[in-house]
Amino acid sequence: MGVIGPNGAGKTTALNVLAGRLRPDRGRVVYQGRDISGTPAHARTRAGIALTHQIPHPFEAMTVFENVLVGATHGGGRAERAAYAACHEALELAGLVAKANLRAGELTLLERKRLELARALATNPRVLLLDEIAGGLTEPEVLAMVEVIRRVRGRGVAIIWIEHIVHALRSAVDRLVAINFGATLIDGPPDMVMASPEVQRVYLGIDVA
Amino acid sequence: MSLLAVRDLSARYGDFQALFGVSLEAAEGELVAVIGANGAGKSTLLRALAGAIPSSRGAVELGGRSVSGLPAETLVGLGMVLVPEGRKIFPSLTVEENLQVGAYRGRPGPWTLERVHALFPVLRERRAEPGTNLSGGEQQMLAIGRGLMANPRLLLVDEISLGLAPLVIRRLYEVLDAIRAEGTTLVVVEQDVSQVLAVAQRVYCLRKGAVSLEGVPAQLGRAQIAAAYFGT
Numbered sequence: 274m275g276v277i278g279p280n281g282a283g284k285t286t287a288l289n290v291l292a293g294r295l296r297p298d299r300g301r302v303v304y305q306g307r308d309i310s311g312t313p314a315h316a317r318t319r320a321g322i323a324l325t326h327q328i329p330h331p332f333e334a335m336t337v338f339e340n341v342l343v344g345a346t347h348g349g350g351r352a353e354r355a356a357y358a359a360c361h362e363a364l365e366l367a368g369l370v371a372k373a374n375l376r377a378g379e380l381t382l383l384e385r386k387r388l389e390l391a392r393a394l395a396t397n398p399r400v401l402l403l404d405e406i407a408g409g410l411t412e413p414e415v416l417a418m419v420e421v422i423r424r425v426r427g428r429g430v431a432i433i434w435i436e437h438i439v440h441a442l443r444s445a446v447d448r449l450v451a452i453n454f455g456a457t458l459i460d461g462p463p464d465m466v467m468a469s470p471e472v473q474r475v476y477l478g479i480d481v482a
Numbered sequence: 483m484s485l486l487a488v489r490d491l492s493a494r495y496g497d498f499q500a501l502f503g504v505s506l507e508a509a510e511g512e513l514v515a516v517i518g519a520n521g522a523g524k525s526t527l528l529r530a531l532a533g534a535i536p537s538s539r540g541a542v543e544l545g546g547r548s549v550s551g552l553p554a555e556t557l558v559g560l561g562m563v564l565v566p567e568g569r570k571i572f573p574s575l576t577v578e579e580n581l582q583v584g585a586y587r588g589r590p591g592p593w594t595l596e597r598v599h600a601l602f603p604v605l606r607e608r609r610a611e612p613g614t615n616l617s618g619g620e621q622q623m624l625a626i627g628r629g630l631m632a633n634p635r636l637l638l639v640d641e642i643s644l645g646l647a648p649l650v651i652r653r654l655y656e657v658l659d660a661i662r663a664e665g666t667t668l669v670v671v672e673q674d675v676s677q678v679l680a681v682a683q684r685v686y687c688l689r690k691g692a693v694s695l696e697g698v699p700a701q702l703g704r705a706q707i708a709a710a711y712f713g714t
Contacts, residue, residue: 279647280619281604327618327645328568379498381521405618409644411519411673413712437619437647478649
């Protein structure tokens with residue numbers, strides 16, 4: 274599922290509520306039939322909800338592998354041997370195996386974004402929350418990231434993805450939700466949502482007669 | 483005459499050399515696009531120009547005057563202003579205070595709080611909140627507004643449209659064109675190549691820390707740009 278909306282609409286806030294970083298004033302978050310509204314963020318990660326951040330903040334002095342290992346152990350709760358396998362798999366999926374022994378501080382932006390994704394994947398998520406994972410990437414890099422996300426989805430992981438690069442979203446999502454002023458504007462198939470005059474007006478800035 | 487003339491600029495992070503003899507020019511009132519893959523050296527180039535990192539070799543002239551090696555705060559007073567990658571909003575300051583910081587070492591000129599507010603109305607609506615309470619895209623607006631508050635002669639903008647909704651990007655480019663027409667020179671790093679080439683007067687493509695292509699966008703073919711970009 275893709276999420277679009279004007280700046281300040283509440284997209285990141287919504288992901289933060291799902292991930293347990295913010296408490297809702299009202300309403301519930303239900304995951305696998307269970308109300309997790311009061312469950313803290315770390316427990317939600319263990320339960321299978323992983324979040325990536327707009328601006329990656331890896332542990333810069335640690336290697337790429339060690340960063341992912343933190344995701345697999347602290348985030349995913351795996352013991353050593355299983356954690357190593359999970360790290361390798363996450364690095365493989367994110368296309369970072371060749372950089373595994375570099376210090377995270379030496380990575381380029383694209384690699385940092387891939388590391389952000391690998392850290393989340395290593396927690397073994399069933400729901401992956403992506404906050405502008407393709408933001409700041411060049412066009413060919415965006416296409417490569419879309420490929421990675423498709424592969425993750427192919428493994429049965431549910432994905433909620435915020436992005437302003439609409440063509441990237443459209444090439445990967447089944448459903449698009451547009452939000453504005455903290456509320457859902459429209460929710461449906463991508464073509465329908467993008468054709469909505471309201472979305473064209475408040476998001477794309479196209480004047481609709 | 484060139485407002486900015488860069489000759490043979492090199493820069494390194496410790497043992498790692500990131501720029502290898504980059505030469506670049508920007509005429510008064512031009513919008514110059516810097517494109518290239520991630521890791522090509524675009525951010526390093528902007529940071530070296532702004533004095534945020536030292537350059538190890540080369541010469542930088544602003545308005546015909548050598549500014550090589552001057553510290554960032556002196557460069558701001560001379561009109562060279564950077565909008566950095568990653569927004570770098572001061573979390574302890576309000577939205578309005580973040581804007582005022584931009585004017586602190588700047589020059590007098592047309593950019594005032596009112597004018598920045600007219601460009602990004604949300605910065606007026608949320609003026610009293612801590613800067614980091616803003617959403618990611620709004621923080622990007624704040625970072626650009628803070629840069630404009632210094633009334634730059636030369637505004638260096640890294641990742642100009644990062645995190646901004648299409649509507650805001652459209653408005654931002656209209657405004658850039660207007661401030662350029664008033665004589666402010668812009669050097670812009672943008673990932674959306676077709677977007678920036680539509681408005682730029684000159685483009686530099688970086689690859690592996692060196693200029694792989696330069697020219698006037700209208701005179702460059704797609705294949706030529708792609709070859710410079712990927713090195714094929």
